[in-house]
Amino acid sequence: MAxxxxxxxxxxxxDRAAFRRGIQRLQAMGHEVEVDPDALxxxxxxxxxxxxxxxxxxxxxxxxxxxxxxxxxxxxxxRLLPDLPYKALARAVGKGTRLVGFSDFTALQLALLAxxxxxxxxxxxxxxxxxxxxxSDAADDHGGKATSGPxxxxxxxxxxxxxxxxxxxxxxxPKADRxxxxxxxxxxxAHDATLWGGNLAMVMSMLGTPWWxxxxxxxxxxxxxxEHPYRVERMLLQLLQAGVLARQKAIVLGQxxxxxxxxxxxxxxxxxxxxxxxxxxxxxxxxxxxxFGHVPTKVLLPVGRPVDLLVEEGDAMLLWGHMH
Amino acid sequence: MAxxxxxxxxxxxxDRAAFRRGIQRLQAMGHEVEVDPDALxxxxxxxxxxxxxxxxxxxxxxxxxxxxxxxxxxxxxxRLLPDLPYKALARAVGKGTRLVGFSDFTALQLALLAxxxxxxxxxxxxxxxxxxxxxSDAADDHGGKATSGPxxxxxxxxxxxxxxxxxxxxxxxPKADRxxxxxxxxxxxAHDATLWGGNLAMVMSMLGTPWWxxxxxxxxxxxxxxEHPYRVERMLLQLLQAGVLARQKAIVLGQxxxxxxxxxxxxxxxxxxxxxxxxxxxxxxxxxxxxFGHVPTKVLLPVGRPVDLLVEEGDAMLLWGHMH
Numbered sequence: 021m022a023x024x025x026x027x028x029x030x031x032x033x034x035d036r037a038a039f040r041r042g043i044q045r046l047q048a049m050g051h052e053v054e055v056d057p058d059a060l061x062x063x064x065x066x067x068x069x070x071x072x073x074x075x076x077x078x079x080x081x082x083x084x085x086x087x088x089x090x091x092x093x094x095x096x097x098x099r100l101l102p103d104l105p106y107k108a109l110a111r112a113v114g115k116g117t118r119l120v121g122f123s124d125f126t127a128l129q130l131a132l133l134a135x136x137x138x139x140x141x142x143x144x145x146x147x148x149x150x151x152x153x154x155x156s157d158a159a160d161d162h163g164g165k166a167t168s169g170p171x172x173x174x175x176x177x178x179x180x181x182x183x184x185x186x187x188x189x190x191x192x193x194p195k196a197d198r199x200x201x202x203x204x205x206x207x208x209x210a211h212d213a214t215l216w217g218g219n220l221a222m223v224m225s226m227l228g229t230p231w232w233x234x235x236x237x238x239x240x241x242x243x244x245x246x247e248h249p250y251r252v253e254r255m256l257l258q259l260l261q262a263g264v265l266a267r268q269k270a271i272v273l274g275q276x277x278x279x280x281x282x283x284x285x286x287x288x289x290x291x292x293x294x295x296x297x298x299x300x301x302x303x304x305x306x307x308x309x310x311x312f313g314h315v316p317t318k319v320l321l322p323v324g325r326p327v328d329l330l331v332e333e334g335d336a337m338l339l340w341g342h343m344h
Numbered sequence: 345m346a347x348x349x350x351x352x353x354x355x356x357x358x359d360r361a362a363f364r365r366g367i368q369r370l371q372a373m374g375h376e377v378e379v380d381p382d383a384l385x386x387x388x389x390x391x392x393x394x395x396x397x398x399x400x401x402x403x404x405x406x407x408x409x410x411x412x413x414x415x416x417x418x419x420x421x422x423r424l425l426p427d428l429p430y431k432a433l434a435r436a437v438g439k440g441t442r443l444v445g446f447s448d449f450t451a452l453q454l455a456l457l458a459x460x461x462x463x464x465x466x467x468x469x470x471x472x473x474x475x476x477x478x479x480s481d482a483a484d485d486h487g488g489k490a491t492s493g494p495x496x497x498x499x500x501x502x503x504x505x506x507x508x509x510x511x512x513x514x515x516x517x518p519k520a521d522r523x524x525x526x527x528x529x530x531x532x533x534a535h536d537a538t539l540w541g542g543n544l545a546m547v548m549s550m551l552g553t554p555w556w557x558x559x560x561x562x563x564x565x566x567x568x569x570x571e572h573p574y575r576v577e578r579m580l581l582q583l584l585q586a587g588v589l590a591r592q593k594a595i596v597l598g599q600x601x602x603x604x605x606x607x608x609x610x611x612x613x614x615x616x617x618x619x620x621x622x623x624x625x626x627x628x629x630x631x632x633x634x635x636f637g638h639v640p641t642k643v644l645l646p647v648g649r650p651v652d653l654l655v656e657e658g659d660a661m662l663l664w665g666h667m668h
Contacts, residue, residue, distance in 0.1 A: 034608060064612035065574065094608075095574040098581050225578050228551045228586035250389065250419040254549050257422050262552035284358060284418075288388035 021049065022182040025085035025117075026146055027056035027076045028067030030124040031094020036060070038151030039091060045150045045170060051182070054083065059091055066096045074100055077128075081108040085117055087182050091146045093123025098222075101131055101231050110136035118181060121145055123245075123314065126218030129323045131231035133216060139324035141181055142218050142241075142312065144174055152316065171316035181320045187341035188327075189319040194309045196291075198334040200298070201305070209305055210239050210269035210329040215322060215338065217241040217272075224255050227262060236267050239329050239338070241321060243274030243313030249285075252276060253293040260300060270329050271297075271306045272336075275313030307336055345373065346506040349409035349441075350470055351380035351400045352391030354448040355418020360384070362475030363415060369474045369494060375506070378407065383415055390420045398424055401452075405432040409441055411506055415470045417447025417543075425455055425555050434460035442505060445469050447569075447638065450542030453647045455555035457540060463648035465505055466542050466565075466636065468498055476640065495640035505644045511665035512651075513643040518633045520615075522658040524622070525629070533629055534593035534653040538562040539646060539662065541596075545571060548579050551586060560591050563653050563662070565645060567598030567637030573609075576600060577617040584624060594653050595621075595630045596662075599637030631660055 024046055033039050039060070046053050058076050061068030068076070073096060080088040109132055113119065119129070119140040129140045144150065154169030180186030193201070201207070214235050217223060220242045226232045244252060259265050276290055298306050307329075311317050321338070328339040348370055357363050363384070370377050382400050385392030392400070397420060404412040433456055437443065443453070443464040453464045468474065478493030504510030517525070525531070538559050541547060544566045550556045568576060583589050600614055622630050631653075635641050645662070652663040 031608070032610075062610065064616065065609045066612075095578065098578055098585075101585060224548075225582050227582075228588075229582060230585065254419065254422055258549050258551070258553060261422075261425060261554065264552075284355070285389045286356075286386065288390075292388065 021051045022086040023052045023054065023084070024087045024089055024182075025054045025056065025080050025083040026059055026089050026091060027080045028059045028061065028091045029073050029077050029100070029128065030067060030090065030096040031065060031092055032062040032067045033060050033091050033147060035147055035151070038147040038153070041153065041157060042146040042149070042151035049175075049179070054085060056080065065094065067091070070099055074103055074105070078105050078108060080119075081105055081112040081117070083117065084115070087118045087120055088112070089146050090121035090125050092148065093121070093125060093145060095124055097124050097127040098225055101127065101229070104128065104131060106132060106135040110138040113138040113140065120181070120320070122318075123219050124222060126222035127226060129218060130216065130223065130226050130233050133324040134231050134233035137324065139322050141320050142323050143178060143181065143320035144318055149174060149178075149318070171318070173311070174316065174318045177318070177320040186320065188337060188339035189321070190335055190337040191309055191311050193307060193331070193334050193336050197308055201331050204305070204331070207331040208328070209331060210327065212326045213269045213329065214238040215241065215325055215327040215340070218243070218323065220244040220252065220255050221247060224258065227258070238268050239270050239272060239327055240265070240268045241272040241274060241310055241312065243310075244276050245314035246278045247276065248279045249281070249288060249290045249293045252290065253296065256293065256297050260297070265301055265304060268304055271301070271304060272310045272329070273306065273308045274310040275315045277314055307331075309336075345375045346410040347376045347378065347408070348411045348413055348506075349378045349380065349404050349407040350383055350413050350415060351404045352383045352385065352415045353397050353401050353424070353452065354391060354414065354420040355389060355416055356386040356391045357384050357415050357471060359471055359475070362471040362477070365477065365481060366470040366473070366475035373499075373503070378409060380404065389418065391415070394423055398427055398429070402429045402432060404443075405429055405436040405441070407441065408439070411442050411444055412436070413470050414445035414449050416472065417445070417449060417469060419448055421448050421451040422549055425451065425553070428452065428455060430456060430459040434462040437462040437464065444505070444644070447543050448546060450546035451550060453542060454540065454547065454550050454557050457648040458555050458557035461648065463646050465644050466647050467502060467505065467644040468642055473498060473642070495642070497635070498640065498642045501642070501644040510644065512661055512663035513645070514659055514661040515633055515635050517631060517655070517658050517660050521632055525655050528629070528655070531655040532652070533655060534563050534651065536650045537593045537653065539565065539649055539651040539664070541565040542567070542647065544568040544576065544579050548582065551582070562592050563594050563596060563651055564589070564592045565596040565598060565634055565636065567634075568600050569638035570602045571600065572603045573605070573612060573614045573617045576614065577620065580617065580621050584621070589625055589628060592628055595625070595628060596634050596653070597630065597632045598634040599639045601638055631655075633660075
């Protein structure tokens with residue numbers, strides 16, 4: 021199967037049990053796992069100081085692995101933006117190394133896209149994606165949080181990515197989206213459009229910097245965790261007001277989770293945010309329900325690759341690879 | 345004394361007792377208080393829908409008052425940015441109306457500065473600034489949160505602003521700042537430099553939009569509430585990476601409050617963030633300790649006005665008005 025290089029570009033790994041389980045799962049799936057020497061380094065809240073994490077990213081680029089997988093997100097990559105080994109990363113991608121991660125990793129993905137055009141993959145990280153405990157782990161751990169283990173859909177998408185056979189992904193649109201899209205006779209929302217995006221807060225943190233990818237006519241996907249709808253709206257409005265959204269073929273919203281509405285909200289919620297965005301954006305379709313975000317069921321998405329976006333009988337399909 | 349127009353451009357007023365106390369305090373100070381008809385309007389989490397709040401801002405601009413004071417912050421002004429009555433607001437400022445507020449109000453202040461150059465005041469809002477309960481209020485309220493009432497320093501600064509006699513403000517620098525600044529023989533850090541800034545998250549929410557004020561050689565002041573140091577750092581890094589910080593004469597940090605460090609932080613804190621910023625920024629001094637933010641002791645600061653920034657024997661002084 022695949023040679024997978026595991027490294028830590030962002031936050032320190034605190035859940036070592038999840039780390040070990042993740043490696044064992046990848047091995048049990050038949051993959052060869054190589055662990056970066058500083059994968060478990062710690063410095064303050066980071067997986068080693070800035071120089072340590074930069075070196076780890078350099079080793080991941082030089083690994084010759086099929087997949088370079090982050091252990092986790094957190095915070096730390098924006099500190100490294102001026103010094104990332106962009107050329108080495110782009111060369112690695114050119115030679116077939118797939119860089120996979122999400123959350124904080126969005127910053128590296130967008131900066132690499134801006135500087136080199138090299139595509140990467142938005143997908144799971146080792147600990148949260150492959151290290152999720154199942155019932156037998158919990159019994160062993162005496163107190164580990166019992167979940168049902170890694171998500172089956174994520175695993176299937178990861179295998180498709182790792183073996184290079186994936187050619188797209190699809191999801192059932194929520195009812196409100198289906199109603200809206202009925203009015204569009206042509207279900208082909210985007211053709212050969214650059215797919216980009218990731219974590220909304222991280223996307224925002226690149227705006228105005230030299231690492232912002234100026235994507236025109238793209239498909240922008242966004243997700244976030246722990247951000248109240250008013251903050252999600254504020255971020256989306258900024259993207260709108262900066263002219264970014266109107267220049268895209270479509271906006272695709274993934275999962276927005278782990279926020280809490282308060283008594284002050286009085287009916288203001290994420291649905292209102294999406295409705296408001298649609299009212300302001302008008303010409304650019306906003307789809308929701310993409311299975312991507314800080315949730316177990318995550319598809320893998322090729323950031324920086326041309327995609328087609330189709331809507332057919334209430335299903336959305338993002339297609340890449342050899343299909344168009 | 346002053347004619348004060350009270351209006352609600354952002355979040356709905358929920359604490360009506362604080363609202364009433366604030367008005368009574370201003371009246372007791374001798375001011376004439378005019379309350380906007382929609383000051384207590386509510387729509388979802390907002391003080392009325394967007395059209396209602398826009399109309400209130402228009403009435404504040406047309407009021408002819410000496411001071412137009414917001415009832416509170418919250419969230420809502422970024423929604424209005426494309427439609428704010430910029431010319432009417434600038435005309436009102438030209439005729440002597442001082443627009444005062446903070447937090448969400450930062451968005452209006454920076455947009456007005458960008459579009460018209462008109463100065464405004466960063467300062468208290470009615471409810472949190474003047475509505476703070478004291479011991480006698482709590483006794484009356486049977487359960488109201490007893491504090492010591494409005495802050496004396498804020499009240500003195502507000503009176504200076506309202507009567508137009510204020511010419512500057514000063515504060516004792518923290519020890520670390522004093523050590524750093526010893527190396528600078530010349531304590532005159534900025535001369536005739538535009539003072540700008542406010543709430544850090546709101547400043548960030550303007551970046552890349554048509555309402556971003558392109559201030560060169562200014563003094564940028566920043567505060568925030570409820571933002572973890574890693575998020576404060578991420579925002580400061582973005583301003584640095586966007587080239588904004590290096591173009592200023594000085595950065596002045598106010599109060600950063602109501603965040604909670606977690607077990608994952610392991611020594612990463614706000615001091616580390618400030619140290620890291622200083623190490624990266626090098627040529628531009630970063631002062632801390634400005635008495636401004638989501639705290640009772642707040643000075644009033646003229647956003648968009650030229651200021652001098654001086655450091656003398658461990659004190660910092662921001663001077664405006666007729667003194668230079």
